[in-house]
Every structure is written in C-alpha cells, then in structure tokens.
Amino acid sequence: MRNILVIGLGKSTTYLLKYLLDKSQSENLHITIGDLNTEHAKKLVGQHKQVDIIQLDVFNEEHRKQAIQKADIVISMLPARFHIEVAKDCIAYNKNMVTASYISPEMQALDEEAKDKGLIFMNEIGVDPGIDHMSAMQVIDRIRAQGGKIILFESFTGGLVAPESDNNLWNYKFTWNPRNVVTAGQGGAAKFLQEGTYKYIPYNRLFRRTEFIDIEDYGRFEVYANRDSLKYQSVYGLNDIKTLYRGTIRRVGFSRAWNIFVALGMTDDSYTIDDSEHMSYRDFINSFLPYSPTDSVELKLRHQLKIDQDDIMWDKLLELDIFSSTKQVELKKATPAQILQKILMDSWTLDEEDKDMIVMYHKFGYELNGEKYQIDSNMVVLGENQTYTAMSKTVGLPVAIATLAILNGKIKTPGVQIPITKEVYTPILKELETYGIQFKEEDVPYFGYNPLNI
Numbered sequence: 001m002r003n004i005l006v007i008g009l010g011k012s013t014t015y016l017l018k019y020l021l022d023k024s025q026s027e028n029l030h031i032t033i034g035d036l037n038t039e040h041a042k043k044l045v046g047q048h049k050q051v052d053i054i055q056l057d058v059f060n061e062e063h064r065k066q067a068i069q070k071a072d073i074v075i076s077m078l079p080a081r082f083h084i085e086v087a088k089d090c091i092a093y094n095k096n097m098v099t100a101s102y103i104s105p106e107m108q109a110l111d112e113e114a115k116d117k118g119l120i121f122m123n124e125i126g127v128d129p130g131i132d133h134m135s136a137m138q139v140i141d142r143i144r145a146q147g148g149k150i151i152l153f154e155s156f157t158g159g160l161v162a163p164e165s166d167n168n169l170w171n172y173k174f175t176w177n178p179r180n181v182v183t184a185g186q187g188g189a190a191k192f193l194q195e196g197t198y199k200y201i202p203y204n205r206l207f208r209r210t211e212f213i214d215i216e217d218y219g220r221f222e223v224y225a226n227r228d229s230l231k232y233q234s235v236y237g238l239n240d241i242k243t244l245y246r247g248t249i250r251r252v253g254f255s256r257a258w259n260i261f262v263a264l265g266m267t268d269d270s271y272t273i274d275d276s277e278h279m280s281y282r283d284f285i286n287s288f289l290p291y292s293p294t295d296s297v298e299l300k301l302r303h304q305l306k307i308d309q310d311d312i313m314w315d316k317l318l319e320l321d322i323f324s325s326t327k328q329v330e331l332k333k334a335t336p337a338q339i340l341q342k343i344l345m346d347s348w349t350l351d352e353e354d355k356d357m358i359v360m361y362h363k364f365g366y367e368l369n370g371e372k373y374q375i376d377s378n379m380v381v382l383g384e385n386q387t388y389t390a391m392s393k394t395v396g397l398p399v400a401i402a403t404l405a406i407l408n409g410k411i412k413t414p415g416v417q418i419p420i421t422k423e424v425y426t427p428i429l430k431e432l433e434t435y436g437i438q439f440k441e442e443d444v445p446y447f448g449y450n451p452l453n454i
Contacts, residue, residue, distance in 0.1 A: 005071035016396030100126030152365030158249025171251035
C-alpha cells in the first residue's frame with residue numbers, strides 16, 4: 001500500500017481528501033493526515049479504514065521527520081512560509097512533494113538537489129497559481145504549434161460569492177483569507193506591459209485604475225492589476241510579448257468603494273494604533289479624520305472624500321456599520337488593517353448556506369501568417385456548500401491529481417517546478433474537466449490592449 005502524507009488541513013483540503021479517499025481502493029492508497037487539530041480531520045473522513053489521523057506540529061522536528069519518512073509522497077497544505085522545512089526533510093529522505101503555494105527563493109534553492117536525487121517538487125498547482133498556469137500554457141503551446149506568435153496575454157482570477165448568495169451592496173464576501181484581501185496590492189507599484197511599454201500603478205491609484213470584462217451568463221466584472229504581471233514573462237516564454245497584464249477580479253463598483261479605505265489609510269499594516277482595544281468602530285474611523293468640535297464623523301468623512309449622501313458608496317459604508325459607537329474593536333495594539341479586517345468580517349463572512357464562486361479569464365492575442373487573432377477563454381466554478389467550496393475544489397483537486405500522477409509515474413521530470421509543461425498540464429486539465437472545471441474558448445476579432453478604463 002502506498003502512503004500519501006497530507007500535512008495541514010485547511011479549508012482547501014476537502015476536495016483533495018475526497019479525491020484521494022475515492023481513489024484509495026483502486027489505487028492502493030493509504031492517506032495519513034497530519035494536523036494540530038485532529039477533530040476537524042475526523043469529521044471530514046469519518047471512520048475510513050485507509051486513513052490515519054495524527055496530531056502533527058510542523059515545528060516538532062522529530063515528529064515531522066518520522067511522518068515524512070513513512071510516506072511515499074508528501075502534500076504540504078501548510079501556510080507557504082512553512083513549506084521549506086517539509087521540503088528539506090523530503091530531500092533528506094528522498095520523498096516527492098506537492099504544494100499549491102508560490103515557489104519561494106528557499107524552495108527554488110533546492111532545485112539542484114531535487115534533480116540530483118530524481119525528486120519532483122511540484123509547486124503552484126492550485127487555482128491561482130495553478131489552473132491559471134496550466135490553462136494558459138495549453139493555449140500558448142497550441143498557438144505556437146500552429147506557427148503563431150503571442151503578442152498579448154491577459155489573465156484574471158477572482159474568488160467571489162456565487163450569484164444566489166450575492167446579497168450585499170459590495171457584491172462581495174470573504175471566500176478565502178480575509179487578510180490577503182485587506183492588504184492586497186501593497187508593497188510596491190503594480191507593473192505590467194502595454195503595447196511594448198512598461199506601466200506602473202502605485203498603490204494609492206490601484207483601485208481607481210480598473211478594467212472591465214464580461215463573462216457569458218454572469219455579467220460584467222472589474223479587474224485591478226496584480227502587483228507584478230511580469231513575474232511569469234520568461235517562465236511562459238513571452239519575452240517578446242507586447243502586452244502582459246494580470247489582475248484580480250471583483251464585481252463592478254467594488255474597487256471604487258474599496259479605495260475609500262485606501263485613501264483614509266485604513267488598509268495600512270505597518271504600524272499599531274494605541275489603545276485600540278478600547279475603541280469603538282466609530283472611534284476607529286474618526287481617528288483618520290480631522291478634528292471638529294461641531295461636525296459628526298459621518299459629515300467629516302463625506303467632506304474629506306467628497307462623497308454625496310445619495311452616492312451608492314455612502315450606502316456601502318453604512319451597510320458595514322462602520323460608524324457604530326457600540327461595536328468594539330477589542331484588538332490590542334492592532335494595525336489599521338487588522339481592525340478593518342475585523343469590521344469587514346462582521347458583514348462579509350459567508351453564512352452557512354452561502355456558496356462561493358471562482359472566476360478566471362484569459363485573453364490571448366497572436367499573429368499568424370501576417371494576420372492578428374484573439375482568443376477569449378473563461379472558467380466559472382460554483383461551490384456546493386461551506387465544506388465543498390469552489391475554492392477548495394479548484395485548489396485541492398489539481399493538487400490531488402498531480403500527486404497521484406507523480407505517484408504513478410505519469411509525471412517524471414524531476415526538480416522544483418510549476419505546472420507549465422505538457423507532461424503535467426495535459427492529463428491534469430483533462431481530468432479536471434470531468435469535475436466540471438473547464439474553460440469556454442471563443443475566437444473573437446483582435447482588439448489588442450483595449451481596456452475600458454485603465
């Protein structure tokens with residue numbers, strides 16, 4: 001029997017475990033789940049006879065190494081910063097490894113050792129990164145095989161609330177890590193290529209420079225730029241491309257309203273607020289506004305940001321109850337971003353019956369035989385419930401499928417890598433289609449880089 005060790009049991013592992021358990025008999029698998037919280041694992045897998053659940057602290061070196069030594073392959077679903085210790089043990093004990101996280105410099109540094117030992121360290125095999133890589137490279141390789149030259153590539157992904165659960169003015173709820181939403185775009189200007197020219201958007205303008213996209217049956221969305229759209233230019237072999245732009249998808253109107261928080265400084269995570277534990281939400285908002293002995297907090301905010309009382313943005317702020325004098329922050333020495341996150345979680349936490357949605361969109365422009373062509377491609381995945389979410393489906397299934405493919409010798413190329421080769425993406429994308437994760441492609445007239453508002 002072949003032993004798969006899964007370290008870390010977060011929200012994205014439900015489909016991963018279901019896939020492995022469904023395959024356990026036919027593929028002769030034994031799954032060991034290692035996590036600090038064993039109760040959650042027991043609820044997910046029940047009394048399945050081909051599963052062991054162990055309490056595992058990744059910082060306990062002895063226990064971690066013991067678990068890895070017994071495995072034939074290791075899946076790390078830990079927070080990204082903890083993968084490296086697992087990876088070093090996998091090198092030491094000759095184990096293949098799979099993660100959904102971005103390759104860190106420390107992980108990349110293990111590439112030569114992994115290759116020398118014939119080990120596969122597959123990274124970025126979730127949804128974004130993951131499905132975005134595979135689906136993009138499939139089309140890019142197909143165009144190149146026809147003799148075409150890629151001149152434009154745009155790629156956008158968003159974790160959103162499903163239409164039937166979209167019941168607030170922001171058209172948004174937290175479907176993933178709230179902290180990542182609050183701090184999105186910070187740490188430097190967004191950069192991308194537009195018609196051969198490098199473009200930059202500083203953080204203070206990021207949410208006012210949006211592009212619109214339309215998805216059949218789901219309507220219009222907006223996109224704001226990712227921090228570094230050029231990260232995969234060389235990896236994808238797009239060194240001569242004229243336009244390269246990657247971004248995050250939201251419903252139209254979200255970014256304009258979110259920019260209020262950016263403008264006030266409420267998304268800042270670089271300093272702490274004194275006496276924050278005794279603040280009300282109203283106190284928190286007021287701390288960013290000028291002093292006035294007569295004007296209310298509401299009036300000061302409207303004047304400061306020039307928001308009319310009948311503007312939908314004002315209604316969005318009121319919906320969040322940010323002017324409440326009774327709701328307390330209750331966080332000691334908290335940063336503005338941490339306090340804002342707490343406030344938003346009151347309104348944007350998914351209800352028990354809510355469903356989430358993943359939306360991905362690619363645009364490819366290419367030249368072939370002197371003519372220019374364009375392909376639009378999109379994927380929409382809806383969650384079933386709060387256990388089997390669209391996020392867990394699109395993150396967990398690629399991880400699980402890749403793990404089994406490595407175990408069965410279908411993926412053979414060693415080294416620290418991401419899923420951009422035909423050897424990897426062809427079988428994985430084909431199997432994902434059987435789970436309803438597939439792209440709709442459409443050939444459209446070539447318009448080049450033609451955003452509506454950027």
